[in-house]
Amino acid sequence: MLRKTMKISEKSIEWSIKHLVRHSDTDLFPRPVEFGALEDMLDSAVAKLKDVDLGNYNFGPARRFIVPKDEVSYRTATQLDPLDSIFFTAIVYEYGRLIESRRVPKHEGKVFAYRFSPNSEFQLYASEPSWREFWLQCQTKAKNHSQIVYIDIADFYNQIYHHTLENQLATCGFHNQLQKWLLNLLGNVTAKISRGIPIGPHATHLLAEMSLMPVDNSLRMRGLDFCRYSDDIVIFCNDYQSARIILNNMAEILYSQQLVAQRQKTKIYTSDTFVEHCNQMLEDRPINKAEADILKILRHHAEIYMFNSAYLTCLLLN
Secondary structure (H helix, E strand, O other): OOOOOOOOOHHHHHHHHHHHHHHOOOOOOOOOHHHHHHHHOHHHHHHHHOOOOHHHOOOOOOEEEEEEOOOOOEEEEEEOOHHHHHHHHHHHHHHHHHHHOOOOOHHHOOEOOOOEOOOOOOOOEOOOOOHHHHHHHHHHHHOOOOEEEEEEEOOHHHHOEHHHHHHHHHHHOOOHHHHHHHHHHHHHHOOOOOEOOOOOOOOHHHHHHHHOHHHHHHHHHOOOEEEEEOOEEEEEEOOHHHHHHHHHHHHHHHHHOOOOEOOOOOEEEEHHHHHHHHHHHHOOOOOOHHHHHHHHHHHHHHHHHHHHHHHHHHHHHO
């Protein structure tokens, strides 16, 4: 029996190139010049790339660097080969709705990060809800509960188990060839180790969110009131004994996905202490003095801009 070829639509490839030109492939590296060159010859580039059979695709080498996470810790950031980035982004654009449709619905106000919603500005994700909205929601809920369980997943992206992704891709309805291509991409980056997804590419965020769908579903089935932003999970209850039970149950839930909680950050808060924690998270948190100075300059110029805008508005109204 002849194997069917696997190709990506022209629309998805074109959208992917435009996305990568406008938003780059990561927030951590300079944008590769190849994306701009491909946009300059967009029609011919799309015509060539749409005929590529991903079933016989050879992945390119990826760049990997250690970048600071805060004052004392670091993470490994990855930049994919430009062609790998184009096809990876195109696949997520074309099939991301299959993942989003199985996530906890946005209107429930429980899962906040990376809601798949491609738009005319060539962004993959909705701008709302945001990190700030997550902490505001947590703060509001904390005021109505006496105990709050906060869980941070240790080294999340690097610990995502490829078999978990394979199961979830199948559950979401990705056909076998797409599953194989995505898993081969991840295996190419991790040197065939069946764990971890690259930190950096925008498209990987949706895979990370997909890997936590079993965790979200477990929390919902248990009737727990929770909020989650990526690897930060906050669960609300009203007595310490319940909080301890939740913490123990979460250890089992995460273990079932080959994940563990970070010991230093995972804890049980009282309402007042967690509200204060939310206040701290809502403030700017520079990782060093240089970043603090930059934020100070930005705030200063923002205040000048707001003053000038208000002044011009008054002049126009008068």
